[in-house]
Amino acid sequence: MALNAEQEVVRGRSSAGAPPQTSYTRKKRFNSKTALTMLAFMAPAAIFVGIFTYYPMISGSQMAFRNWNLNDLSDTSWVGWGNFRTLFENPEFGTIVRNTIVWVVGSLVPQVVIGFALALFLKRKFKFRGAYQAFIFFPWAVSGFLIGMLFRWMFNAEFGVVNDLLMKVGIIHSPVPWLAEPGFAMTAIIIANIWYGVTFFAIMILAALQSVSDEMYEAAAIDGAGKIRTFFSITLPAISVTLGLTILLRIIWIFNFPDIIWAMTGGGPADQTHIITTYMIKITQKGDYGQASALGLIVVFTLMLFAAFYLMAVRPRKENR
Amino acid sequence: MINKESVLSRTSKIIFLSICLIVTVFPLYWIVITSLKAPGTIYSLPLDYWPKEISFENYIGLFTKSDFGQYMINSLLVATVAATVATLISLLSAYVLARFQFSGRGAVLGAFLLTQMIPGFIALGPLYMMMTNFDLVDSKTGLILIYIAVCIPFCTIMLRGFFENVPDALEEAAMIDGCSRLSALFRVLVPVMMPGIAASFIFNFVNCWNELFLSVTLMNSDENKTIPTALAGFISSFNIDWGSMSAAAVLTVVPTLVIFAFASKFIVQGLTAGAVKG
Structure with missing residues (x-):
């Protein structure tokens, strides 16, 4: 779902500074007849998104300040910050926040590192590169929920293939109860998420790498720069903006991605692997839409704040003029 | 060197x-x-x-002991219709966003992008109540309508990128020859953009085919359930029948895998357009 946003960033970068010389389109002036056509063309999209996305979203946001339980709709009065207070006073809230951070950081860092390495290796053409990319693409065709199920089966304590392989190699000597113990369960769900996300980074970084001109590498080679020096002085700076923004949107996306956890552990054992969004599902299923919406708003504001700080921190520094 | x-x-x-x-x-x-x-x-x-x-016992069991065949038909129907309609609608909106400079353009794009950042669960409750009022709970039509709305923002942004790669002289020539804008769009632009449109359609299709939480919330009769809802049903029971589960998983993944493999080149192109061109 967040893919589009990422794409937008990549494109935004290319068109922001310079005039869009790569685009064939001249944005044109138009008369009233054209304006009417435009309106007619936009209308279906606007109506659908308005009715089925924006209306429920806005309507859901105000529920955060009401007592709104599906099981008892006799009293849906305004409760101010009541739902937020209930959340903050919940002893589990700390665990959930901590898990969310572990989930995001633990998934993101390996995704970036492995994805980056993969992209560097794929940059140069080789035989079967196309076929290789198509195979590597495979996780994308699978839903998050199914990925969760695949890994739940592989991490099965008794008949799971992960334990079997680890024991064959001799890393462990007795089966690990992967999904029954909080620490192991957290590791397992993060491994599943890394597996899912590496391809995406590889593809985005590869695209960015291919946009760096060969002349820059040639110039560096002439200046006698080694591989490592070239990487840090040419490659990294050239793709840093794309990389930074891709990472930001990916963070937002992972934050909002409960599917794998929901399928693998359902937040268990004993609610120890809940992140904010899986907890939100749990509350929703209990019918407490007020509290769920409050949690949703917390997510939105946290992410907005984070995005603002992040963008300030990674914004390319202005060169001295 | x-x-x-x-x-x-x-x-x-x-x-x-x-x-x-x-x-x-x-x-x-x-x-x-x-x-x-x-x-x-x-x-x-x-x-x-x-x-x-x-x-093949697991596969046979899936079709004889459960309504998996029905779920597959439902998923196929819902995903095909929703993806088709969403692609058509997005084609129109993407065209406008790619070709014209108007004052609300940034706002429309921003509004589309925003839908991707907000956790969908905020909308789940009101959506459920709205569908109850429309009498569209546990109805394929209802699910299709929502999926269309879910697909449109991404599809529009993706298609807009493909439009920008096609010279606008193309449809202008057609319009001078007397085509209306709509027929110029479909007769001249659509054939040229077919790979991009196919990729967008496939992306929509796979998203709808895989969608879980909306479907779980809205669909509850066997007659209307989609595959992900049925799969989720497998885990709510304490013991998971991994044989049926894996057979069901294979049947779910393989179709999307096949079409993704064919379209992956175009999907990657759609996602990374701009970056490659620098």
Whole structure:
């Protein structure tokens, strides 16, 4: 779902500074007849998104300040910050926040590192590169929920293939109860998420790498720069903006991605692997839409704040003029 | 000049790429193998990495003991209709956003992007109540309508990128020849953009085919359930029948895998357009 946003960033970068010389389109002036056509063309999209996305979203946001339980709709009065207070006073809230951070950081860092390495290796053409990319693409065709199920089966304590392989190699000597113990369960769900996300980074970084001109590498080679020096002085700076923004949107996306956890552990054992969004599902299923919406708003504001700080921190520094 | 790869770097490259490939493909391999084992042998040690005898019992059971065939038909219907309509609608909105400069353009794009950042669960409650009022709970029509709305923002942004790669002289020539804008769009632009449109359609289709939470919330009769809802039903019971589960998983993944493999080039193009051109 967040893919589009990422794409937008990549494109935004290319068109922001310079005039869009790569685009064939001249944005044109138009008369009233054209304006009417435009309106007619936009209308279906606007109506659908308005009715089925924006209306429920806005309507859901105000529920955060009401007592709104599906099981008892006799009293849906305004409760101010009541739902937020209930959340903050919940002893589990700390665990959930901590898990969310572990989930995001633990998934993101390996995704970036492995994805980056993969992209560097794929940059140069080789035989079967196309076929290789198509195979590597495979996780994308699978839903998050199914990925969760695949890994739940592989991490099965008794008949799971992960334990079997680890024991064959001799890393462990007795089966690990992967999904029954909080620490192991957290590791397992993060491994599943890394597996899912590496391809995406590889593809985005590869695209960015291919946009760096060969002349820059040639110039560096002439200046006698080694591989490592070239990487840090040419490659990294050239793709840093794309990389930074891709990472930001990916963070937002992972934050909002409960599917794998929901399928693998359902937040268990004993609610120890809940992140904010899986907890939100749990509350929703209990019918407490007020509290769920409050949690949703917390997510939105946290992410907005984070995005603002992040963008300030990674914004390319202005060169001295 | 970039010199020839050394033996060392070549070897490390091959090793790294091989490991990545094996790790990526292994879960699929494993679920296929599990699905082909006879139900009893799934839970026996030591594990077989290749079934002693290939059995289709899990698949047969899926269709005889559950309504999996019906779920597949439902998913196919819902995903096809929703993806088609969403692609058509997005084609129009993407065209406007790609071709014209108007004051609300940034706002419309921003509004589309925003839908991707907000956790969908905020909307779930009101959506459910709205669908109750429309009498569209547990109805394929209702699910299709929502899926269309879910697909439109992404599809519009993706298609807009493809439009910008097509010169606008094309449809202008057609309009001078007397075509209306709409027929110019469909007769002249659509054929040229077919790969991009196909990729967008496939992306929509796969998203709808895979969608879980909306479907779980809204659909509850066997007659209307989609595949993900049925799969989710497998885990709500305490014991998971991994044989049926893996057979169902294979049947769910393989179709999307096949169409993704064909379209992956165009999907990547759609996602990374701009970055490649710099």
